[in-house]
Amino acid sequence: MHKREFLRLGAAAGLSLGLPGAAHAQARPGVLRVAMTAGDIPLTTGQPNQGAEGIRFMGITLYDGLTRWDLSRSDRAAAIVPGLAESWTVDPQDKRVWTFRLRPGVRFHDGSAFTADAVVWNLDKLLNKAAPQFDLPQATQGSLYTGGIARWRKIDASTVEITTKVVDAVLPYSLASVFMSSPARWEEMGRDWNKVAQKPSGTGPWRLESVRARERAELVRNPDHWDTARIPQSERLVLIPMPDVNSRVAALLSGQVDFVEAPPPDAIPRLRQSKMQIVTNVYPHIWPYMLSFEEGSPFLDVRVRRAANMAIDRAGLVSLLGGLAAPAKGMVDPGHPWFGKPALDLGYDPDRARALLAEAGFGRDKPVKARIIISPAGSGQMQPLPMNEFIKENLQDVGIAVEFEVMDWETLRSRRRLGAAAPENKGRHGINNSFAYWDPDIGLIGPASRFMKDSGFNWGDYYNPKAEELAKAAKQEFDPVAQNALLGRLHEVVVEDAMWIFVVHDLNPRALAPNVRGFVQAQSWLQDLTPVVVA
Known part of the structure; x- marks a missing residue:
C-alpha cells in the first residue's frame, strides 16, 4: 500500500459508526x-x-x-x-x-x-x-x-x-x-x-x-x-x-x-462541514523514537542515528496528518528559547542517509535491523499506527529494517520507565513515546544526562560528556535568561549527536x-x- 494512503484507512466509514446510548445524545x-x-x-x-x-x-x-x-x-x-x-x-x-x-x-x-x-x-x-x-x-x-x-x-x-x-x-x-x-x-x-x-x-x-x-x-x-x-x-x-x-x-x-481529543486528520473536513470547531496551537511536544545505547544496539553508531533522522520525509508526514503537525528539527521547536543554533540539519536527505549507512558498513544487502516498541493509541501519540507505518517505509527505503512490537499505552510507559537495560527490554532498540518539553528536566536535562538517570527520562542511557556538563550547568542556573542560553547549547549538542529520532511536533488538535x-x-x-x- 502506498504510504500516502495510511491515514485514509476506514476514516469515512468510521464517521458513520453508531454508539450505544443514543438516547442521551443531547447534553x-x-x-x-x-x-x-x-x-x-x-x-x-x-x-x-x-x-x-x-x-x-x-x-x-x-x-x-x-x-x-x-x-x-x-x-x-x-x-x-x-x-x-x-x-x-x-x-x-x-x-x-x-x-x-x-x-x-x-x-x-x-x-x-x-x-x-x-x-x-x-x-x-x-x-x-x-x-x-x-x-x-x-x-x-x-x-x-x-x-x-x-x-x-x-x-x-x-x-x-x-x-x-x-x-x-x-x-x-x-x-x-x-x-x-x-x-x-x-x-x-x-x-x-x-x-x-x-x-x-x-x-x-x-x-x-x-x-x-x-x-x-x-x-x-x-x-x-x-x-x-x-x-x-x-x-x-x-x-x-x-x-x-x-x-x-x-x-x-x-x-x-x-x-x-486528537481528531484524525481525514475527519477534519467532515467535522468542519458539520460546524465543529477545530482548535490547534503550538505547544511543547515532540513525537520521537527514543534510542537505545545498550550493547548490541545499531544506534550506538552516530552515523546510523543521523541516517535514521535523514530518512524521514517529515513534510510528507505532515501532509498525511492534514497539516496538524510541524516537522521536527530537533527535540524542541525552532521558535522555542531552548532551540539554540544547531549546526547539523537532520532534515530529509535519503541520499545522505544511504551514504552514512554505507560508511557504517550497511547497505542494500546488509540492512540495519532494529526492533521498536510502539503503541496503537495513548496520550499525545497522535495517529501512531499509520505514522509508524509511514516511517517504517521511509527507513526501509534507505536500508533500515524496522520491526514493531505493539503494546498498549500504559504497558509501553512501564517499559519506558524500566529503561533499555532492563531484561524486559532486551533486544529492543527504540521506543516510540511522545514526549513533552514543558520543563527543562523533562525536555532536555533528563533525556540528555546520566546524573538524572533515576528520573526515567533517559530511556536508552545516552551519554555525551559535553551534554552532561551543559545539563548540570542548566540545572544549577537560577537566572532564566542564562538558563535558557545553556539549554540552547545543550539542544545543539543533542541535535548534532542525533540523540533520538526526532519526527514531528504535534499541533495539539x-x-x-x-x-x-x-x-x-x-x-x-x-x-x-x-x-x-x-x-
Whole structure:
C-alpha cells in the first residue's frame, strides 16, 4: 500500500459508526462531555496515570500542586505561577534548600484544612516507603517529578522546607505535577487507597462524584475553590475513555460528546462541514523514537542515528496528518528559547542517509535491523499506527529494517520507565513515546544526562560528556535568561549527536461542538477546562 494512503484507512466509514446510548445524545445544560484518547479512567487518588492526559483530566481538575501552570492564554508559552504555595525562596547559602509559604484558608473537598502537615504527609505518600500512607501506584507515577527531592519538613503550620539532592533550579516546574490528597479522607476510608479512589478529596476546581473503570468519570463543580477565577463555569464534567479515533469522531458528530481529543486528520473536513470547531496551537511536544545505547544496539553508531533522522520525509508526514503537525528539527521547536543554533540539519536527505549507512558498513544487502516498541493509541501519540507505518517505509527505503512490537499505552510507559537495560527490554532498540518539553528536566536535562538517570527520562542511557556538563550547568542556573542560553547549547549538542529520532511536533488538535464556548487552548501539554461551557 502506498504510504500516502495510511491515514485514509476506514476514516469515512468510521464517521458513520453508531454508539450505544443514543438516547442521551443531547447534553443537559451545564454538562461538558469529553472523549479522551486514554483507554481507561486515570488514577483518581492524587497522582494520575495515563501520561500527561491523566494529569490534564484527573490531576489539575481534582487537585492542586504547590505550583501550577498558568493556562489562561494562548499567545505565549504557559508559565509556572504560585499554586497552593503563594511564594517560595531559595537559601542563598545552600541553594538546595527551598522554603514554601502556603496559601492560607485552603480546604480539601472534604472540608479539612490544607496545612504544612498535609504537604509533609503527601510527600511521605510518594517518597517514604515506611509511611503508612505510602502508595506504590502513586509513587510510580509521581517519580517523574519527585526524583530530585531529598528531604522535606514542616517549619510551621503554613511553611514547608524542601531540600533537593542537588542544586535544582527547575524544582517549581516539577512541583506543579505533585498533587495534594487529603489525609483526612484517607483516614475516613479506613486507610485504604482503593476505597479513596472511589471518593477522593483534593483541593482542585472539580470534585469527583462517580467513576466506573473504562467507562466514565463524572466530576462536579467545586464552588469553594480557593482561586475564584478558576471556579468551573460548567456544573458537571464527564470524562469518557475512547482510544479509538473513529469512535471519538462518531461520538462528536452524533452529539454524544461535546469535546474530542486528537481528531484524525481525514475527519477534519467532515467535522468542519458539520460546524465543529477545530482548535490547534503550538505547544511543547515532540513525537520521537527514543534510542537505545545498550550493547548490541545499531544506534550506538552516530552515523546510523543521523541516517535514521535523514530518512524521514517529515513534510510528507505532515501532509498525511492534514497539516496538524510541524516537522521536527530537533527535540524542541525552532521558535522555542531552548532551540539554540544547531549546526547539523537532520532534515530529509535519503541520499545522505544511504551514504552514512554505507560508511557504517550497511547497505542494500546488509540492512540495519532494529526492533521498536510502539503503541496503537495513548496520550499525545497522535495517529501512531499509520505514522509508524509511514516511517517504517521511509527507513526501509534507505536500508533500515524496522520491526514493531505493539503494546498498549500504559504497558509501553512501564517499559519506558524500566529503561533499555532492563531484561524486559532486551533486544529492543527504540521506543516510540511522545514526549513533552514543558520543563527543562523533562525536555532536555533528563533525556540528555546520566546524573538524572533515576528520573526515567533517559530511556536508552545516552551519554555525551559535553551534554552532561551543559545539563548540570542548566540545572544549577537560577537566572532564566542564562538558563535558557545553556539549554540552547545543550539542544545543539543533542541535535548534532542525533540523540533520538526526532519526527514531528504535534499541533495539539481538538474538535469541539458548535455550542462549546470559553475554551482557551494554551501553549501547554495541559489545558484548563474551568472556563468552558456548553451553550
